[in-house]
Amino acid sequence: MSHFGRSGPPDIAGTHSLLVLNISFRTTADDLMPLFDRYGKVVDIFIPRDRRKGTSRGFAFVRYKYEDEAEKAIKRVDGKSLDGRDLVVQWAKYGRNEDEWGGGGRGRDRDRDDDRGRDRRRERDYDDRDRRRSRSRTPPRRRRARSDSESPVRRRARSDSRSPVRRRSPSRSPARKRSESRSASPAPRRATRSPSPRKRSLSPRKSPPPARSVSPKRSVSPKKSPVKSDED
DNA sequence: GTTGAGCGTT
Numbered sequence: 001m002s003h004f005g006r007s008g009p010p011d012i013a014g015t016h017s018l019l020v021l022n023i024s025f026r027t028t029a030d031d032l033m034p035l036f037d038r039y040g041k042v043v044d045i046f047i048p049r050d051r052r053k054g055t056s057r058g059f060a061f062v063r064y065k066y067e068d069e070a071e072k073a074i075k076r077v078d079g080k081s082l083d084g085r086d087l088v089v090q091w092a093k094y095g096r097n098e099d100e101w102g103g104g105g106r107g108r109d110r111d112r113d114d115d116r117g118r119d120r121r122r123e124r125d126y127d128d129r130d131r132r133r134s135r136s137r138t139p140p141r142r143r144r145a146r147s148d149s150e151s152p153v154r155r156r157a158r159s160d161s162r163s164p165v166r167r168r169s170p171s172r173s174p175a176r177k178r179s180e181s182r183s184a185s186p187a188p189r190r191a192t193r194s195p196s197p198r199k200r201s202l203s204p205r206k207s208p209p210p211a212r213s214v215s216p217k218r219s220v221s222p223k224k225s226p227v228k229s230d231e232d
Numbered sequence: 233g234t235t236g237a238g239c240g241t242t
Contacts, residue, residue: 019239048240061240085236094239 015043016070017092018062024083025056031082036062039076040069061092 020032029045036042047060064070070091078089 017240021238022236025235046240055235057238057240058236059238059240092239 015063015065016067017095018064018070018074019090019092020060020062020077021058021088021090022085023056023058023060023087024085025058027056027060027083029060032060032062032077032087035077035080035082035087036064036073039073041065062089 018036023032027047029047032045032047033042036045041064043063043065045060045062048057049055050057062070062073064073074089074091077087080087
């Protein structure tokens, strides 16, 4: 039967796994069972799903008891239309149990030369499979390292020429000692215990664009003195 | 609620 992540593989002794690709996202093992079961004895069908949401990834693993049957299913089911998509059946490459693959499941007709490096795929994190789409293909996608050429990097070489007020560094303010003094940390002596180790809601930087300057162009107003010429 | 080349679970 099919186990939906409830328990591990029932029996994988001398079983052959087939990879079914191009299946609908809603296709379940139950839908593939009758399809593969009619061509041979299916030991189990497993469909990897996302642990975050639980959605199917779009491919399933069909484990057959005999290789000849599995091979037959490959030629039979492979190319069949299901849910509007053509199923692609092929021999599974990286079995979760490579030990079993050492002597069984080697009846590849077309993929006989698959010794590129399955041993390297041993360690994989869930984070990596998330890039299946991100890293799917990047043919015309190249790094934008050429931007610097057109990048309008305005280097102010005249720091002493013009007034230093023109500094465009809002990130860091020169005169902020007052804040530092007041913002003196209470006591970083948290040796054994942390007051809020799991509290991450507070933003470390709560400094939105504070309206400190009224005129980013010039700090000094040209006309500071009130009108006094009219009055005399 | 999306997606579409690929490779799997207690």
